[in-house]
Amino acid sequence: MIIGIGSRPASLEQLQRVRLPHTTDQSVSRIRTNRSPSHRVGRNTPASGWRKRYAWLLVWWAWGVGGAVWAGTLQGTAAYRKRIALPPDAVFEAQLQDVSAADRPAVVLARSRLDPAGQPPFRFEITYDDTAVQVGGRYTVRATVRHHDRLLFTTDRHYPVLDGRDAPLDLQLVSARRTPVSAPAATGVDALPASYEGELPGADSPVVWHVDLLPDGRYQLRTTHVGRPEPNRFDDIGHWAWERDTGRVVLRGGREAPIFLLPAADGAALRKLDLAGKPVEPSHNDRLPRLPRFAPIEPRLNLTGMFSYLADAASITLCADGQRLPVAMEGDYRALESSYGQARWQPGQPLLVSVDGHITQRRSIEEGRPTQATLVVERFVGAWPGESCGNPLADSPLRGTYWQLVRLDNEPVSAASGQRQAHLIFAADALRVAGSGGCNRVTGPFEIDGDRLRFGRMAATMMACPAGMEQEQRLFDTLNRIERYRIRGSHLQLLDAQGVVSARFEAVARQ
Numbered sequence: 001m002i003i004g005i006g007s008r009p010a011s012l013e014q015l016q017r018v019r020l021p022h023t024t025d026q027s028v029s030r031i032r033t034n035r036s037p038s039h040r041v042g043r044n045t046p047a048s049g050w051r052k053r054y055a056w057l058l059v060w061w062a063w064g065v066g067g068a069v070w071a072g073t074l075q076g077t078a079a080y081r082k083r084i085a086l087p088p089d090a091v092f093e094a095q096l097q098d099v100s101a102a103d104r105p106a107v108v109l110a111r112s113r114l115d116p117a118g119q120p121p122f123r124f125e126i127t128y129d130d131t132a133v134q135v136g137g138r139y140t141v142r143a144t145v146r147h148h149d150r151l152l153f154t155t156d157r158h159y160p161v162l163d164g165r166d167a168p169l170d171l172q173l174v175s176a177r178r179t180p181v182s183a184p185a186a187t188g189v190d191a192l193p194a195s196y197e198g199e200l201p202g203a204d205s206p207v208v209w210h211v212d213l214l215p216d217g218r219y220q221l222r223t224t225h226v227g228r229p230e231p232n233r234f235d236d237i238g239h240w241a242w243e244r245d246t247g248r249v250v251l252r253g254g255r256e257a258p259i260f261l262l263p264a265a266d267g268a269a270l271r272k273l274d275l276a277g278k279p280v281e282p283s284h285n286d287r288l289p290r291l292p293r294f295a296p297i298e299p300r301l302n303l304t305g306m307f308s309y310l311a312d313a314a315s316i317t318l319c320a321d322g323q324r325l326p327v328a329m330e331g332d333y334r335a336l337e338s339s340y341g342q343a344r345w346q347p348g349q350p351l352l353v354s355v356d357g358h359i360t361q362r363r364s365i366e367e368g369r370p371t372q373a374t375l376v377v378e379r380f381v382g383a384w385p386g387e388s389c390g391n392p393l394a395d396s397p398l399r400g401t402y403w404q405l406v407r408l409d410n411e412p413v414s415a416a417s418g419q420r421q422a423h424l425i426f427a428a429d430a431l432r433v434a435g436s437g438g439c440n441r442v443t444g445p446f447e448i449d450g451d452r453l454r455f456g457r458m459a460a461t462m463m464a465c466p467a468g469m470e471q472e473q474r475l476f477d478t479l480n481r482i483e484r485y486r487i488r489g490s491h492l493q494l495l496d497a498q499g500v501v502s503a504r505f506e507a508v509a510r511q
Contacts, residue, residue, distance in 0.1 A: 008370035014457045034446025035091050043490075050199055074161055076204065078143045079121040080153050090119035090147045092353075094124045094171070096161070102138040106388070109139070117145055120173075133162055138402075138508060144173045150216075151176040152324070156394035158402075158508060163267035165357075176322075195295045196270045198288040199226070209272065209288055211251075212296045213240055213262070218321040221259070222297045235299040236361075239392070248277060249477050254301070256414075261288070261352050300358045302381070306350035306389060309340055316375055317350070319389035324374045328362065335380035345387050352388060355380035384412050387506055390490020398485065403435075403492050403505035405502045408474055410501065418469035424505065438470030439465035453485040453494070478502045 071271040074096060092114040097106040110128035126141070133139065153173040161169065169340035173438045192215040198208045205227045209233055212220040220241040225232040238253020249270065251259040260273035270288045273279060280286045305318040307327070314327040314337065327333060336353060343351055355377045387406045390396075405413055405422035415421045424435035426446065433455065434443040444458035458479065463470075481502060484495040492505040 072128050072133070072162075074126040074128070074169060075124070076141070076171060076288055077121045077123050078155075078171035078173055080145075080173035080175070086117055086119060086145065086152070087147050088116060090117045090123045090145055090152065092124070092143070092145050094122075094126055094141055094143040095144055096126050096139060097140050098132070099140050099158070100134070106140075106142075109133075123462065137162075139163070139173065140148050140508075141169060143173060145173065154391070156391050157396065179502060191267075193296070194267075195291040196288040196294075197291055197295075198269075198285070200272055200286065200288075201284050210297055211270065211288060212294070213249070217241070218323060219253070220297050220299055221251065221253070222299070224421070235297065237299055237301070237318070237323075240322055246277070248273065250277075267361045298358065298360045300378075301356070303357050304352065304354045304389070307336065307340060307353045308348050308350045309337060310348035316353070317389070319352075319392055322392075322414040323373070325359065325373055326362075328374050328376045331377045332380045333377045336377055339380065339383040342472065343383055350388075352384040354384070355379065356381060379392060382410075386412065386414060388490075392489040393485045394489070396490050396492075398487060398492065399426040400461045401425070401492075402508045404508045405475060405503065406506045407504035408471065408478060408502070410504075413471055416465065419465060422472065423508075437475050438468045439463055439472050442476065449484060451484050453482060455479045474501065 051500050076094070078092070078094065094112045095108050096110045098109055099106045104228055110126050112124040112126045114122055114124065122143075122145075124143075138160065140158040140160050141156050142159075143154075144151060152175070153496040154176050155171050156174045159169065159171055192213055195210065195212050197208065197210045199208050201207075201432045202225060205225055207223075208224040208226060210222040210224075215219075217239050219238060223234050236251075236255055237252045238251060240249055240251050242249055246264060249261040249263065251261070257275055260275075260277040262271040262273055262279075263269075264271050264287065268290050270290075271279065271285045272288060299369060303320070304318075305316040305320075307314070307316045309315075313330065314333070316327055317324045327336070329337075330494060332355070339353070340351055355375075356379040358376045358378055359373055361371040362374060364370065364372050369498075384406065386420045403424045403426075407413060413422065419438045420436055422436055422438040424433055425431050431445055431447065432443065433446045434441070436442065437460070440461040440463050442458050442460040445456035447456065458476065460476065478494070482494045483497045483500070486493050486495070490507040492507070493501045494503040494505075496502050
């Protein structure tokens with residue numbers, strides 16, 4: 001059925017608020033006349049049958065008198081499991097975000113702020129402009145707790161809303177640091193920052209390991225292969241976490257697998273464990289002694305982050321560890337800035353970029369301030385409009401997640417005008433996958449065994465679209481070649497038989 005929408009009211013006086021009888025303020029749904037009246041999440045009690053019929057009569061009446069537009073509200077609670085008291089001036093914020101478009105980051109439509117936050121659970125209500133909500137769009141709620149500029153807790157997955165479901169909105173917050181707010185001495189690595197260094201046996205030559213642990217949950221790592229020709233030095237950055245049950249310190253960064261360390265001798269050394277987190281053979285040296293003083297490295301590596309430029313100041317927030325750095329205007333910086341401008345990004349809007357760079361200490365532009373870590377771009381690699389760092393602190397599950405295609409053969413993809421984004425959803429309760437190539441819907445079986453992943457015979461609709469067909473066919477051809485997968489935070493990578501990443505997806509929402 002096609003319903004015609006009347007003309008807009010001529011003045012604000014024509015706007016009416018529709019209230020169901022015998023309802024409280026907390027259970028009232030605001031009704032927008034050109035969409036479903038049920039935008040509310042977490043309503044107290046569902047309307048009875050006669051109230052629903054009465055509501056639809058009011059909607060029909062509102063269409064006839066001119067298409068009035070109302071504000072919508074989302075109510076919910078948020079909490080975290082850790083028994084940690086927040087500082088008295090911590091701030092809680094919940095945001096309603098539009099994640100519909102593939103060619104731009106999430107757009108914040110509305111927010112609710114508790115200042116001060118108090119203690120969990122946090123009860124919030126987001127009031128949003130209903131005219132900003134589009135039929136067929138995708139919307140999610142994200143929440144954070146901050147103390148000044150420091151992120152303490154955050155949601156680690158998407159919470160879809162405005163999708164026709166009427167379930168309570170209950171957000172689960174996780175620590176943004178993966179470590180206790182104040183690291184106890186029981187970790188064996190108190191009195192941070194600290195540097196550890198030692199020579200350990202390698203596959204064909206000794207390897208010098210240098211580890212910097214910082215108090216904010218970040219680490220820096222350098223491994224130098226003794227006797228090998230250059231390049232024989234490899235750097236990494238990321239987050240470290242202390243496991244209370246095992247006592248291990250776990251480093252998670254850009255490497256394929258986490259690195260396990262075990263504090264020893266009351267923190268005077270770290271023992272390097274094997275890939276499974278177990279002690280190595282007793283005959284092998286596994287100790288990295290703590291250096292007398294903090295001696296941080298200046299990492300040189302490939303980096304990905306959200307770059308922004310505003311008022312002659314360039315900065316980047318690194319995906320690997322969340323560190324925000326100023327960017328020096330030297331080296332290959334001009335290529336980076338040029339790509340940012342070509343992306344037609346609004347001033348100050350972040351753009352995901354990849355660079356080969358060097359993090360070094362530079363004098364602050366503010367007189368009297370200490371030196372600060374600064375990124376020097378040695379080679380600009382690429383820009384990825386429509387992508388983000390996602391959440392590196394927690395891996396999204398393969399199944400039950402809306403995976404939006406962002407790259408094919410390491411090239412950015414975008415949706416053609418009027419088409420939906422290419423995506424895949426692996427069913428949580430069956431070995432079935434469904435999605436879209438942008439024009440045609442696709443569905444079929446898949447097989448999974450550990451990190452092995454294969455797609456079966458896929459069936460697709462046969463529509464012809466004016467644009468995007470070539471990209472869609474490339475995606476379908478790529479699925480036939482996939483042998484493995486891996487997930488890093490909010491990103492799914494599909495690999496071919498040679499281990500080459502053929503397609504990259506970003507988690508948009510849990511289904």
